[in-house]
Amino acid sequence: MSAEQNSDQHTDQIYLRDAFCQTVEASVIDVRDDAVALDRTVFYATGGGQPHDTGTLADAQGNSWQVSNVRKEGDLVWHWVDGEPPPAGTAVTGAIDWERRMQLMRTHTALHILCGVIWNEWGVLVTGGNMEPLAARMDFEFSPLPEGFAARVTELVNAEIAADRPIEVSFLDRSVALADPELIRTKVNLIPEWVTDIRVVDIVGLDRQADGGTHVASTGAVGRFEITKTESKGKGNKRVRMVLHDA
Template sequence: MDDTAATDQHGRTTRLELTDQALRDWNATVLHASAEDGIVLDRSAFYPGGGGQPPDEGVLLWGGVRTRIVGARKGDDLHLIPHDDDPLPPVGTSVEATLDDERRTALMRTHSGLHVLCGVVFRDYGALVTGGNMTPLEARMDFNIEAVPEGFKEHVTAAINAEVAADRAIEVRSLPRAEAFAIPDIIRTATNLVPETVEVVRLVDIKGLDVQADGGTHVASTKWIGELEIAKIENKGRGFRRVRLRVKA
C-alpha cells in the first residue's frame, strides 16, 4: 500500500480524513480555484486516492450554489476536481463541504475487507501482496502464490468471515520510520512501497490479525465490514494468483 506518510498536511490543505475517518461534513475556505487545477481548500476530508483506494466524491455548497466534486488528486496541493458543468467558488469563499457518505462508507468497508483478506492469507499461507485495487464493495488482491492449495477458497472464505465476526478493533497510529519498520512483517507487499523520504509512517492495525503501513480510510472494527465473499480466483501468471473479493451490501 502507498500513501503512508503520516502527515495531516498536504501543500496548503489540512487533511482531516487521516485523523477523523467518520467525518462527512465540515467548513472550509477556498484557497485556489481554476478550470485547469481544480479547487484547493484550506481543510479537506476528501481522500485523494492511493493504495488502490479511489478518491472521494461529494459537493461544496456556497452562496446558494452547489459545486459537485467528482474526484481529487495530489500535486503540490490537494486538488478537488469539480464537475465540468458546475461553477467554481471564488478564492476566499467559505464553503460547506460534504462527502458522498454511501460511497466513502462502502470504500472503507471494502478497504478494511482487503486488509482482513491480506492478514488471513499471510497468516495461513505466508503469501505477500503483489497488487490490488478496489471499487465500492468489490476489490481484487494479487498474491505471490505458486499454486492454489486444495480447499483454499473455502478455507479463506470461512476464515475472513470469522475475523469479521470477531469484531476486531481497527486502529490507526503513526510511528517514526525506524520504530515502524522494527515491527515484524510490517510490509505485506512483495515490494516495499514506502518511499525512503517518509520519516513517519501511518499504520493500520487490525488488532490480533494484521498491522501494516497504509494511507487509506477504514471502518472502526471488522464487524462493520459485513459479510465477505471470494467471488473468483484467477491465475495471473507463474506464481501469481488474483483473489476477487465482494462485500455484501
C-alpha cells in the same frame, strides 16, 4: 491555470485521523480551470488502490459544486468540480457521499482482513490490488494456490468479521516503522521516501500494516465476505476477486 503554489500551502487531510468525519468547513487556497485546493478536507484522494470520494462543495451564497475527482499533488489535495470553480479565499462547506465512503471503508477493511488471514496462514505477500465500493481484487505471491484455498479463506475471513475486532490508527516515525518488516505486506514498498510519519492501521490481534486508506471502526461492520473468482496472473501471482454483502 493555478498560479505558482506558495510553499507554505498545504491541505490538512482530516480523513487520515478521523475516517468518520463527513463534513468540513474549509477555505479555497488555490484554483485551476476545473479544480480547487482546500486548506482542509474530508475528501479522500485516490491512492493505495482506494478510489477518491465524491460529494459536494457549497458556499454561504447558496452556490454548490459536485466533486467528481480528488487527487493529492505535493502538499495539496485538489477537488475537481463541475462548472466554474469558486475563487481563492472562498469559504466552503465540503460534504462527502457517505454511503459511497462507507462502502469503500468496508471494502478496504475486508482487504486487510484477507491480507492478514493469508499472511498468518501462508506467509504470502501482496503483489497488487484495487477496489471499488463492495468489490475488489487482490493479487498474492502464490504458485500455485493451495488446495481448497477459496473455501478456507472464506471461512477464515468471515470468522474474523464475526469476531468484531477493533481497528486502531496510529502514526510512527519512518525509521521505527520500516524496522518492522511485518508492517509492509506488499512485495514492493510503496511508501514514498519523503513520508516521514507512517500511518499504521491495526486490526487488533489479526493484522497490522502501514496504510493510508480509510477503514471501519471494527471488523463487524464489514458484512459478509465472498470470493467470486480466483485467477492465475502468471507464475507466482494469483488473483483473488471478492465482493461484500450486507450482513
